[in-house]
Amino acid sequence: MSASETELHAIVAHSIESDPVEALRDALGDILAGLIAAGCGPHNLHEMVWETDRPEAFHLSRHTVELAYRETFAGCRPSIRLVPRSEAGLTIRARHAAAQPLPDTLVDGYGLRELGRQYSPRLQADMKALFRQWSRDGEAFRARHGAADLAYGPGRFETLDLYRPAGATRAPIFVFIHGGYWQASDKVQHAQFAQGLLDAGYAVAMPNYGLAPDTPLETSLVQSVAALNFLVREADALGLDADSLHVSGHSAGGHLAAMALCASDAPPIASALLLSGLYHLNPLGHLPLGRLLGLDDAARAARLSPIAQPRPQATRIAFAVGEGESDAFKAQSAALAATWQTPAPLICPGHHFGMLEGLNGGALLDLALRNAEGS
Numbered sequence: 001m002s003a004s005e006t007e008l009h010a011i012v013a014h015s016i017e018s019d020p021v022e023a024l025r026d027a028l029g030d031i032l033a034g035l036i037a038a039g040c041g042p043h044n045l046h047e048m049v050w051e052t053d054r055p056e057a058f059h060l061s062r063h064t065v066e067l068a069y070r071e072t073f074a075g076c077r078p079s080i081r082l083v084p085r086s087e088a089g090l091t092i093r094a095r096h097a098a099a100q101p102l103p104d105t106l107v108d109g110y111g112l113r114e115l116g117r118q119y120s121p122r123l124q125a126d127m128k129a130l131f132r133q134w135s136r137d138g139e140a141f142r143a144r145h146g147a148a149d150l151a152y153g154p155g156r157f158e159t160l161d162l163y164r165p166a167g168a169t170r171a172p173i174f175v176f177i178h179g180g181y182w183q184a185s186d187k188v189q190h191a192q193f194a195q196g197l198l199d200a201g202y203a204v205a206m207p208n209y210g211l212a213p214d215t216p217l218e219t220s221l222v223q224s225v226a227a228l229n230f231l232v233r234e235a236d237a238l239g240l241d242a243d244s245l246h247v248s249g250h251s252a253g254g255h256l257a258a259m260a261l262c263a264s265d266a267p268p269i270a271s272a273l274l275l276s277g278l279y280h281l282n283p284l285g286h287l288p289l290g291r292l293l294g295l296d297d298a299a300r301a302a303r304l305s306p307i308a309q310p311r312p313q314a315t316r317i318a319f320a321v322g323e324g325e326s327d328a329f330k331a332q333s334a335a336l337a338a339t340w341q342t343p344a345p346l347i348c349p350g351h352h353f354g355m356l357e358g359l360n361g362g363a364l365l366d367l368a369l370r371n372a373e374g375s
Contacts, residue, residue, distance in 0.1 A: 008046050008095040009038065016089040020057040021068045022132070023090040028072040029128050031094045039099040041116075042076035043288035051091040055084045067186060071131055075183035075213045075292055107286045108328065116287055118328035121251070121352035130353055131189070138191040145198075147191065152207065152230035153223065157215070160207035160227050161187050163194050164239060171203035172244035173231055174372070177224055177260075179251025179276075181289060182212040190250075196360040200369055203240055205231055209256070212293050217304055224256045225263045232267040246372045248273040250356060255279060258306035258336070261315050271316040271372045275364075276329055276352055279306040279336040283328070311340035318342065318371040320364055324351030 013030035017023040031048075035041060052058050059082060060066055069077070078094075102112040110118060117123065124130075147161035165171055174197045178190045187206035194204035207227035209220040228245065235242035247269050249257030254277020260266050281301040284290030295301040302308050311317075317340060319333045329352060333345040348355040348364050358364030 006097045011094045013092045024068040027092045042073045044096040045078040046095045047079040049081050049093040051083045051085045053088050055082050070184035107283050118326045134189045138188045141192040152227045157208045157210045160205050163204045165198050165201050170241045172241050174202040174246045175205045177249035177253035177256050179253045182252040193356050193359045196365040221259050224260050225266045246271045250275040261312040262309040269315045273368050274319050276321045279332050281305045307336050316371050319345035320348050321345045322350045322355035323347050
């Protein structure tokens with residue numbers, strides 16, 4: 001049955017927030033809640049109409065608007081039509097197809113519905129508040145520390161923020177690659193997690209990369225390696241120690257960091273801290289998000305999986321996961337740690353997102369520093 005012949009169901013959400021990002025968070029969050037209540041997900045969306053008295057503020061060409069949309073629906077984008085009106089506020093009218101029965105397929109011992117839950121860390125109850133707080137904290141930290149927004153390449157997303165410790169003339173480099181299922185978030189939303197490493201004397205670089213599905217995962221990896229090479233190439237000019245490069249990444253960023261370790265054109269990397277990453281991508285190919293990313297191509301998913309790569313011998317590698325993670329996320333880290341013959345992952349307080357607080361103090365920061373220093 002074609003999309004035009006499929007019965008569509010409506011969800012309507014409103015927000016009177018004056019800030020466009022906050023209005024989108026509220027309204028899109030309510031649309032997502034309606035989809036979940038109907039047993040659906042973002043992949044069931046057919047179209048949206050955004051009605052507002054300020055259409056220019058909500059235009060998707062605005063970077064902040066695009067990121068706010070991706071924060072809720074990642075790279076899944078139906079037809080979106082912006083309609084000007086005189087009434088204040090934002091109304092979103094969404095139409096979606098009904099959920100379809102799932103095949104009786106088992107993947108790593110999970111049925112497809114449970115597999116989706118295992119790989120959906122954003123189903124935590126506090127997600128809207130958490131991302132709102134991350135954005136505020138990141139923007140405040142960035143303003144307070146005067147990050148240098150540097151271009152490591154010509155592309156729109158090929159920039160990084162660099163934070164240097166006070167008084168340092170040749171600081172070791174710690175690179176943090178953000179997560180977001182390769183489809184969402186950015187460097188500013190994670191800036192606050194640089195504090196602990198800055199206090200320990202490290203310069204912290206946080207790169208952006210092109211977001212999927214507009215940018216293929218292969219390109220995001222190339223960009224991540226380009227950011228590392230830029231920092232090494234410009235180290236003298238930036239007051240950095242090119243011989244002391246350390247890489248970390250969280251979630252999808254953990255995947256990119258792990259793959260960067262294996263890239264033949266990456267610079268020498270002294271240590272890597274991989275946080276709740278995705279290292280075996282084939283299971284994702286059975287889910288809508290994986291199909292959106294082209295991971296239903298099993299050969300491609302395998303090529304993009306760190307678990308299929310030889311262990312990088314020249315790098316000290318450590319893993320960590322949140323104690324509140326799903327079993328599947330914990331298993332991803334445990335499997336790569338075993339394959340690469342590194343110590344078992346550190347179990348940190350917090351869920352998939354909350355664990356990052358440990359970078360500013362506690363066992364996770366201690367692990368990062370011990371691993372970086374080789375102690």
